[in-house]
Amino acid sequence: xxxxxxxxxxxxxxxxxxxxxxxxxxxxxxxxxxxxxxxxxxxxxxxxxxxxxxxxxxxxxxxxxxxxxxxxxxxxxxx
Amino acid sequence: xxxxxxxxxxxxxxxxxxxxxxxxxxxxxxxxxxxxxxxxxxxxxxxxxxxxxxxxxxxxxxxxxxxxxxxxxxxxxxxxxxxxxxxxxxxxxxxxxxxxxxxxxxxxxxxxxxxxxxxxxxxxxxxxxxxxxxxxxxxxxxxxxxxxxxxxxxxxxxxxxxxxxxxxxxxxxxxxxxxxxxxxxxxxxxxxxxxxxxxxxxxxxxxxxxxxxxxxxxxxxxxxxxxxxxxxxxxxxxxxxxxxxxxxxxxxxxxxxxxxxxxxxxxxxxxxxxxxxxxxxxxxxxxxxxxxxxxxxxxxxxxxxxxxxxxxxxxxxxxxxxxxxxxxxxxxxxxxxxxxxxxxxxxxxxxxxxxxxxxxxxxxxxxxxxxxxxxxxxxxxxxxxxxxxxxxxxxxxxxxxxxxxxxxxxxxxxxxxxxxxxxxxxxxxxxxxxxxxxxxxxxxxxxxxxxxxxxxxxxxxxxxxxxxxxxxxxxxxxxxxxxxxxxxxxxxxxxxxxxxxxxxxxxxxxxxxxxxxxxxxxxxxxxxxxxxxxxxxxxxxxxxxxxxxxxxxxxxxxxxxxxxxxxxxxxxxxxxxxxxxxxxxxxxxxxxxxxxxxxxxxxxxxxxxxxxxxxxxxxxxxxxxxxxxxxxxxxxxxxxxxxxxxxxxxxxxxxxxxxxxxxxxxxxxxxxxxxxxxxxxxxxxxxxxxxxxxxxxxxxxxxxxxxxxxxxxxx
Numbered sequence: 001x002x003x004x005x006x007x008x009x010x011x012x013x014x015x016x017x018x019x020x021x022x023x024x025x026x027x028x029x030x031x032x033x034x035x036x037x038x039x040x041x042x043x044x045x046x047x048x049x050x051x052x053x054x055x056x057x058x059x060x061x062x063x064x065x066x067x068x069x070x071x072x073x074x075x076x077x078x079x
Numbered sequence: 080x081x082x083x084x085x086x087x088x089x090x091x092x093x094x095x096x097x098x099x100x101x102x103x104x105x106x107x108x109x110x111x112x113x114x115x116x117x118x119x120x121x122x123x124x125x126x127x128x129x130x131x132x133x134x135x136x137x138x139x140x141x142x143x144x145x146x147x148x149x150x151x152x153x154x155x156x157x158x159x160x161x162x163x164x165x166x167x168x169x170x171x172x173x174x175x176x177x178x179x180x181x182x183x184x185x186x187x188x189x190x191x192x193x194x195x196x197x198x199x200x201x202x203x204x205x206x207x208x209x210x211x212x213x214x215x216x217x218x219x220x221x222x223x224x225x226x227x228x229x230x231x232x233x234x235x236x237x238x239x240x241x242x243x244x245x246x247x248x249x250x251x252x253x254x255x256x257x258x259x260x261x262x263x264x265x266x267x268x269x270x271x272x273x274x275x276x277x278x279x280x281x282x283x284x285x286x287x288x289x290x291x292x293x294x295x296x297x298x299x300x301x302x303x304x305x306x307x308x309x310x311x312x313x314x315x316x317x318x319x320x321x322x323x324x325x326x327x328x329x330x331x332x333x334x335x336x337x338x339x340x341x342x343x344x345x346x347x348x349x350x351x352x353x354x355x356x357x358x359x360x361x362x363x364x365x366x367x368x369x370x371x372x373x374x375x376x377x378x379x380x381x382x383x384x385x386x387x388x389x390x391x392x393x394x395x396x397x398x399x400x401x402x403x404x405x406x407x408x409x410x411x412x413x414x415x416x417x418x419x420x421x422x423x424x425x426x427x428x429x430x431x432x433x434x435x436x437x438x439x440x441x442x443x444x445x446x447x448x449x450x451x452x453x454x455x456x457x458x459x460x461x462x463x464x465x466x467x468x469x470x471x472x473x474x475x476x477x478x479x480x481x482x483x484x485x486x487x488x489x490x491x492x493x494x495x496x497x498x499x500x501x502x503x504x505x506x507x508x509x510x511x512x513x514x515x516x517x518x519x520x521x522x523x524x525x526x527x528x529x530x531x532x533x534x535x536x537x538x539x540x541x542x543x544x545x546x547x548x549x550x551x552x553x554x555x556x557x558x559x560x561x562x563x564x565x566x567x568x569x570x571x572x573x574x575x576x577x578x579x580x581x582x583x584x585x586x587x588x589x590x591x592x593x594x595x596x597x598x599x600x601x602x603x604x605x606x607x608x609x610x611x612x613x614x615x616x617x618x619x620x621x622x623x624x625x626x627x628x629x630x631x632x633x634x635x636x637x638x639x640x641x642x643x644x645x646x647x648x649x650x651x652x653x654x655x656x657x658x659x660x661x662x663x664x665x666x667x668x669x670x671x672x673x674x675x676x677x678x679x680x681x682x683x684x685x686x687x688x689x690x691x692x693x694x695x696x697x698x699x700x701x702x703x704x705x706x707x708x709x710x711x712x713x714x715x716x717x718x719x720x721x722x723x724x725x726x727x728x729x730x731x732x733x734x735x736x737x738x739x740x741x742x743x744x745x746x747x748x749x750x751x752x753x754x755x756x757x758x759x760x761x762x763x764x765x766x767x768x769x770x771x772x773x774x775x776x777x778x779x780x781x782x783x784x785x786x787x788x789x790x791x792x793x794x
Binding site: 023024026027028029030031032033034035037038040045046047048049050051052053055057058059060061062063064065066068069 | 162163165193194195196197200353356357360361364365367368383386387390391394395396399400493494496497500506530606607608609610611612613614
């Protein structure tokens with residue numbers, strides 16, 4: 001897992017591929033419903049005024065996630 | 080903020096869905112992700128005016144309407160927008176239960192052409208339940224503008240059901256849609272089953288139980304779907320399935336042993352329940368991606384560039400929050416400046432009518448008490464409600480609706496999320512708070528978009544800290560009378576807007592503070608996770624918005640106020656004219672309340688006006704005026720200036736004005752809101768708390784402010 005980043009580490013404009021989710025239960029389902037399955041490309045697009053939450057482009061939709069939720073999504077950076 | 084009779088009036092219980100169908104009426108479920116224009120499609124087909132808004136979670140109730148095609152009746156049911164049928168929230172449960180067990184003849188899935196991939200997820204899930212589906216690809220004109228090209232035939236082939244392209248806002252494609260609905264509902268069109276194929280290990284497990292499930296449920300429900308759900312069962316679904324079937328399916332011994340066998344098979348491949356869910360969802364998501372890639376061509380890869388530019392302006396560190404405040408201030412300014420003149424005109428006209436009425440009563444030599452009850456009591460209160468309340472509402476509502484339709488509200492939630500997080504509250508509470516500006520009862524209903532019960536309660540209990548449309552005009556009138564005169568004329572309305580903005584900001588701060596307080600005491604807990612969708616910006620249909628918000632919302636709210644105002648006027652008149660021990664009842668009550676009210680910087684009449692205004696906040700100022708006029712001497716009441724004179728004659732000072740504004744911002748919610756809280760929470764305890772919380776806090780703050788001002792000798 002050391003090679004993986006968590007989603008919250010992405011800078012605005014950077015993209016990454018989802019590797020795994022560490023959340024469980026309802027929260028995990030909610031993330032899956034967003035289409036965050038292994039291999040999904042996610043791009044960090046927009047910072048909120050305080051830097052948390054951050055909006056990500058996920059499968060054609062802009063979704064804002066709080067820092068602690070993004071931390072539970074492991075990704076590998078793609079460019 | 081579906082502020083129509085459906086959501087606030089007598090029919091708050093619109094969620095207990097009852098469908099009355101006669102003969103061969105067809106029931107059509109209208110499903111779809113949130114914010115794809117489902118309500119627009121609904122309105123266009125039924126001619127009804129379900130309010131639409133460009134933000135997720137707007138339709139929180141099931142609305143239904145009918146339309147006719149070739150002499151057949153179609154009952155259209157608008158179910159809450161959801162991303163999936165996996166039922167992660169109460170709304171999704173409602174949607175799932177209706178599609179799965181409500182036995183609609185056809186389910187129309189409305190999708191957004193500009194983000195089809197995400198939408199296909201739900202389409203595929205629904206196709207597992209039923210094949211009587213028509214897929215409506217809406218917002219085609221927007222997709223076109225963004226260079227998104229969709230091969231509809233290919234999509235239809237992939238899904239096995241009819242696909243219709245529409246732009247519901249401009250009514251394009253609706254005829255084709257109703258034709259397809261007709262065809263599917265009357266089995267004139269064959270849909271075919273494109274089986275969603277999962278991982279082999281899951282398919283094997285399904286095969287184990289499928290034959291037995293088929294035997295048990297026969298044609299009642301799709302056996303394959305039920306088999307998958309049996310493998311991946313959650314409790315809410317178990318209840319729903321059993322009540323639909325009328326028996327406990329797992330009591331079948333053969334089935335439960337087969338189910339054990341299937342689960343054992345999965346476990347032997349290291350597939351736990353959690354893995355299974357992951358694999359099922361992944362299967363659907365990958366299939367959606369595959370279909371999307373085969374049907375959609377992006378001619379302009381940068382199709383979101385414009386939205387991002389706007390977003391960077393509206394949500395950046397430097398400009399995000401200032402622009403938010405400016406925008407809100409601008410709306411208030413327009414409301415204040417725009418309301419002034421029509422308000423004066425209206426009150427002149429209405430009081431001219433009052434004089435004529437008086438003449439008429441005199442002419443017919445009617446007894447003075449009759450004239451008192453009807454003219455001085457009922458008519459005058461009514462006239463006040465209309466002239467003070469109507470203009471600001473008629474301006475504020477359309478402006479706010481424009482903001483709502485453009486897609487800006489979710490950005491407000493995005494900007495403010497950090498504050499809500501600090502208050503241990505849900506990020507979507509910003510949305511329900513915004514709904515509260517229109518009507519607190521609607522805000523409370525809107526809290527359903529928050530799926531964690533703890534955070535939903537927090538949002539419910541604090542909704543009243545933003546002033547609703549019924550309280551705005553009161554606050555505006557007081558500000559105009561007492562504070563804007565401090566600056567020179569051309570700047571007055573600007574100054575008023577600024578003060579109003581500070582009052583709102585105070586309300587928002589109180590919301591956050593009280594949320595935090597609740598999180599630390601009664602409703603301990605940490606914020607749950609959430610994902611907030613920021614939808615594409617849309618150009619609101621200005622003409623439509625103005626007309627609809629005036630006719631549907633403003634007149635409805637006004638109607639409610641008026642229906643309360645007339646009896647309240649009657650009560651006030653009676654109270655001020657029935658004397659006991661040479662003092663009117665009104666004076667008795669006011670005198671009784673007075674000592675306590677004085678502590679809060681108010682007086683007996685003001686406090687009584689708030690109490691009598693419990694049915695509808697709009698009538699607080701009119702009652703106050705009536706109270707003063709009955710006990711004091713008559714003045715010509717045609718504008719705010721003379722009203723100001725009246726108030727000052729009755730001992731109003733700046734302190735009184737400040738405290739009245741504060742108390743107006745923070746006191747018990749109106750009766751409708753209380754009833755709604757009771758309905759939503761199902762608990763007397765929480766309703767009581769929602770009543771007491773703002774009241775006690777408001778009284779405390781008024782007391783402190785009044786005492787401080789007194790000590791500082793500022794009158």
